[in-house]
Amino acid sequence: MLDRAVALDREDPLAAYRPEFVEAPEVVAYLDGNSLGRPLRVTTERLSAFVREVWGGRLIRAWEEGWMDAPTVLGDQLGRITLGAGSGQTIVGDSTTVLLYKLVRAAVTARPGRDVIVTDTQNFPTDRFIVEGVAAERGLELRWIDPDPDSGVSEEELAEALDERVAVLLLSHVAFRSGHMLDMKSVTAAARAVGALCVWDLSHSTGVVELHLDRDAIELAVGCTYKYLNGGPGAPAFAYVASSLQDCLAQPIQGWMGASDPFAMGPSYVPAAGIRRFISGTPPIVGMLPMRDMLELIERAGMPALRTKSLALTDFVIGYAQERLVPLGARIASPRERARRGSHITLEHPAFQGMVPELWARGVIPDFRPPEGLRVGLSPLSTSFVEVARGLGVVEELLAANPA
Numbered sequence: 001m002l003d004r005a006v007a008l009d010r011e012d013p014l015a016a017y018r019p020e021f022v023e024a025p026e027v028v029a030y031l032d033g034n035s036l037g038r039p040l041r042v043t044t045e046r047l048s049a050f051v052r053e054v055w056g057g058r059l060i061r062a063w064e065e066g067w068m069d070a071p072t073v074l075g076d077q078l079g080r081i082t083l084g085a086g087s088g089q090t091i092v093g094d095s096t097t098v099l100l101y102k103l104v105r106a107a108v109t110a111r112p113g114r115d116v117i118v119t120d121t122q123n124f125p126t127d128r129f130i131v132e133g134v135a136a137e138r139g140l141e142l143r144w145i146d147p148d149p150d151s152g153v154s155e156e157e158l159a160e161a162l163d164e165r166v167a168v169l170l171l172s173h174v175a176f177r178s179g180h181m182l183d184m185k186s187v188t189a190a191a192r193a194v195g196a197l198c199v200w201d202l203s204h205s206t207g208v209v210e211l212h213l214d215r216d217a218i219e220l221a222v223g224c225t226y227k228y229l230n231g232g233p234g235a236p237a238f239a240y241v242a243s244s245l246q247d248c249l250a251q252p253i254q255g256w257m258g259a260s261d262p263f264a265m266g267p268s269y270v271p272a273a274g275i276r277r278f279i280s281g282t283p284p285i286v287g288m289l290p291m292r293d294m295l296e297l298i299e300r301a302g303m304p305a306l307r308t309k310s311l312a313l314t315d316f317v318i319g320y321a322q323e324r325l326v327p328l329g330a331r332i333a334s335p336r337e338r339a340r341r342g343s344h345i346t347l348e349h350p351a352f353q354g355m356v357p358e359l360w361a362r363g364v365i366p367d368f369r370p371p372e373g374l375r376v377g378l379s380p381l382s383t384s385f386v387e388v389a390r391g392l393g394v395v396e397e398l399l400a401a402n403p404a
């Protein structure tokens with residue numbers, strides 16, 4: 001397996017980008033880029049130059065010299081490079097959780113007379129909790145799709161859940177546990193056919209899967225930037241609202257920064273035109289800095305090349321697991337079909353939970369999702385095949401010594 005990994009690295013056109021990331025000398029295999037991406041070397045200098053020259057040098061004048069427009073300028077850049085979104089439809093700010101609340105709440109309000117929100121039991125906790133909250137707040141019913149955890153929501157389950165009572169459908173594009181990927185275009189069209197709005201969580205697909213939000217007629221989406229966009233811990237999230245919908249949506253956290261003229265300090269709230277109305281308070285400028293470096297790197301490498309390598313990495317993990325880990329009692333809990341797979345693979349074994357401290361001690365860092373899932377995240381610009389082979393090699397060694 002190591003030989004094959006060496007050969008794959010040698011042929012990898014993206015291998016040259018790896019040295020651009022900060023090194024962690026004691027880390028043998030970082031398999032958690034889907035949870036917290038690694039920082040880029042240039043980010044060190046960008047952060048320190050920002051403190052010295054921009055914040056320190058320009059002080060409050062910098063609000064007029066770029067900070068006020070940062071949520072939309074960075075949003076446009078993120079939209080163009082990773083979402084297939086034309087300008088004026090993406091903002092950066094808040095957390096994924098808060099943006100989810102804003103969009104789900106706005107979407108529900110835009111469908112008066114409808115009393116159902118649909119999501120699935122395998123969705124990420126924050127997504128489930130947000131719709132529980134909105135449903136309680138607005139007196140709506142939650143309708144749960146209960147998909148097979150290894151695969152994901154099926155077309156039949158979706159068809160069964162959608163009807164004229166549904167206001168909003170909230171789904172993750174790539175499931176956080178299994179890595180199962182849905183067809184955004186057809187699911188959105190199915191929701192639209194019954195008059196419902198579809199909100200997508202793109203946290204596990206942004207920066208690893210080619211997205212075409214405009215082309216696929218996607219309406220609403222949010223996503224995280226500290227995973228495959230390497231924005232750093234707590235980096236602000238993004239929201240996408242298709243142009244056609246912006247002026248008919250009212251978001252619930254009406255703050256001064258989303259008002260039509262923030263510095264008029266007017267007596268009541270008048271929302272800004274366009275995507276700016278989805279902003280609430282002062283934008284997190286410092287938190288936006290690292291992701292700019294990653295976006296520039298992704299643009300240089302190109303999203304198609306990233307997806308190609310991501311698939312090769314997930315293929316490699318599946319192949320490794322089938323050959324070496326399944327015989328030791330592990331199970332592959334992710335889709336085998338390439339078109340239905342994001343950029344992580346979940347392996348299950350009752351011994352995994354107990355193994356995590358030993359893996360970390362040996363410099364192998366995957367993450368663990370209860371009850372027994374080891375999630376192997378593969379960030380195409382920073383992960384090498386050799387790194388994956390070494391990391392899985394340690395998993396194999398520990399499993400062999402510790403049979404179920």
Ligand SMILES: *Cc1c(COP(=O)(O)O)cnc(C)c1O
Binds near residue numbers: 097098126224
């Ligand atoms: C990581 C992740 C989030 C993160 O939400 P925060 O508000 O940034 O903590 C939300 N949804 C999904 C599907 C995620 O994977």
